[in-house]
Amino acid sequence: MESTFIIEKSVVIVAVFALTMLMAMYSTWAERKVAAFLQDRVGPNRAGWGGLLQPLADGLKLFSKEEFFPNTPNKFLFIVGPGIAMSTALMTSAVIPWGDRLHLFGREIYLQATDINIGLLYFFGVVSVGVYGIMIGGWASNNKFSLMGAVRAASQMVSYEIAMGLSMIALLMMTGTLSLKEIAAQQAGLNWNVFYQPLSFLIFLICAFAETNRTPFDLPECESELIGGYHTEYSSMKMGFYLFAEYANMFISATLISVLFFGGYNYPGMQWMVDNVGVNTANILGMLALFVKLCFFIFFYMWVRWTIPRFRYDQLMNLGWKILIPLSIINIVVTGIVILRADIAAFLGF
Amino acid sequence: MSGILITFCVLAFITVLTAFLTIFSRNPIHSAIYLVICFFSIAGHYFLLNSQFLAVVHIIVYSGAIMILFLFTIMLMNLNERHEVHRPRITRLGAIVSFVLVCVVLIAIFINSKPIVGEYDATGEDFQSINVLGKILLNEYMVPFEFASILLLVAMIGTVLLSKKEKLKK
Structure with a gap:
């Protein structure tokens, strides 16, 4: 492997890492601002202009807090829990195409950390591992509220993963590939998947809310019943890791929704821009387009959080198992019939 | 030694070590966690053999679903050393x-x-790619593949039936 390739990929990986961290940081600020807006308040406005330095102040506060350990025989697992949550939240960004390509220093640079031909499966693999962070941390806290939160989180995430995977199958039957780069490239122009698979998009969106433990599915940490859920016993930066991981997950799932259903970096007239203005300008605009789309979905997460109240636990399970899974199976069957309509018509003798 | 051989040795060591720790550790939750690590290192072996699909599916199915449910049940039942049953010879x-x-x-x-x-x-042909794999599974090995899926379906329906039966008795 040539060294320039390694350098190029390292730069992309570091940039994606920095972007994820920055977005997770400013999501906490945006969340407070959106909450304030929806509740007719001002929100944070002391640190910096419009409270823009608030995340830094929060981070400093979390770092300087006392490191508290509950009375637990599993100190190691107690520390490992937030670590797993954070690292799985950061690993998912590896397969996301942030743009098509740039021409720099006489090289074509693809704006993706790695393009494996099973990109989407990799995403599901990492997401399913993410549950361990919450489960191990909640169990090692040696506190019944933490354990309840952890058990809730695990059952919720496992249930919604099924509907999420099934909703993806209908999309994959159309795209015929698991590589996120190809899926994004297929949606050039306004050929977005959401127009062909609206039901699949809806199911995926709902499941993404459940996977990231956001309201209305935030039962693992519902304050009124479980104090703080799985992170009740956590303090200082270990709790910061859990909170950060949630925002990082939110950012990644917003990006994935934009890439899978809303054309990713594509915008109307991108081909024209490539032909007439230049590859670099066109693709930087493409990255901006992806950024706008994912910002909208992050805003959507917050909008829903301050609009819809929390579900009851049995409602959550009923929605997952009795509504979303059958719906996504019907969606698969309908998609199959539509794809094979010519063959079926020929078979029936039309 | 080449890099792949070193990686293989490290992975094999982790696999065997965690497999033994799974059996020997007293705390059921620690056992389960060692088993998860064992599964991950097996997925690493698949990656070494260049079969990405198998590795990722292994992680999704075993580490991501089965072991989570295992851990879940152990946590719910609150098993610890005291509950260990003596197994007859x-x-x-x-x-x-x-x-x-x-x-x-x-x-x-x-x-x-x-x-x-x-x-x-x-x-x-590249048999690691899912395109080729899918074609082979649904052409050459169509019948065994369908049989396996029917077996899984039967097992699933059986589980649902078993859990429903207790409710009817009440």
Whole structure:
């Protein structure tokens, strides 16, 4: 492997890492601002202009807090829990195409950390591992509220993963590939998947809310019943890791929704821009387009959080198992019939 | 030593070590966590063999679903050292016999499939890619594949039935 390739990929990986961290940081600020807006308040406005330095102040506060350990025989697992949550939240960004390509220093640079031909499966693999962070941390806290939160989180995430995977199958039957780069490239122009698979998009969106433990599915940490859920016993930066991981997950799932259903970096007239203005300008605009789309979905997460109240636990399970899974199976069957309509018509003798 | 050999040695060491720790650790939750690490290192072996699909599916199914449910049940039942049941000798003997039988079946599979694998090697196609894998599964091995899925479906319906039955009795 040539060294320039390694350098190029390292730069992309570091940039994606920095972007994820920055977005997770400013999501906490945006969340407070959106909450304030929806509740007719001002929100944070002391640190910096419009409270823009608030995340830094929060981070400093979390770092300087006392490191508290509950009375637990599993100190190691107690520390490992937030670590797993954070690292799985950061690993998912590896397969996301942030743009098509740039021409720099006489090289074509693809704006993706790695393009494996099973990109989407990799995403599901990492997401399913993410549950361990919450489960191990909640169990090692040696506190019944933490354990309840952890058990809730695990059952919720496992249930919604099924509907999420099934909703993806209908999309994959159309795209015929698991590589996120190809899926994004297929949606050039306004050929977005959401127009062909609206039901699949809806199911995926709902499941993404459940996977990231956001309201209305935030039962693992519902304050009124479980104090703080799985992170009740956590303090200082270990709790910061859990909170950060949630925002990082939110950012990644917003990006994935934009890439899978809303054309990713594509915008109307991108081909024209490539032909007439230049590859670099066109693709930087493409990255901006992806950024706008994912910002909208992050805003959507917050909008829903301050609009819809929390579900009851049995409602959550009923929605997952009795509504979303059958719906996504019907969606698969309908998609199959539509794809094979010519063959079926020929078979029936039309 | 080449890099791949070193990676293989490290992975094999982790796999065997965590497999033994799974059996020997007293706390059921620690056992389960060691088993998860064991599964991950097995996925690493698949990556070394360049079969990304198998590795990721292994992680999704075993680490991501089955072991989470395992851990879930152990946490819910709150098992610890005190609840450890004493296993009679006949059970241990049965376990050893069934393990040996599984070994025989696996060796038979490997010996029988070797010529077929050689044939696939000769065609020069990339059998790690999911496109080729899907075509083979649904053309050449259509019947066994469908049988396996029917078996899974039956098992699933059976589980639902078993859990429903208790409710009817009440």
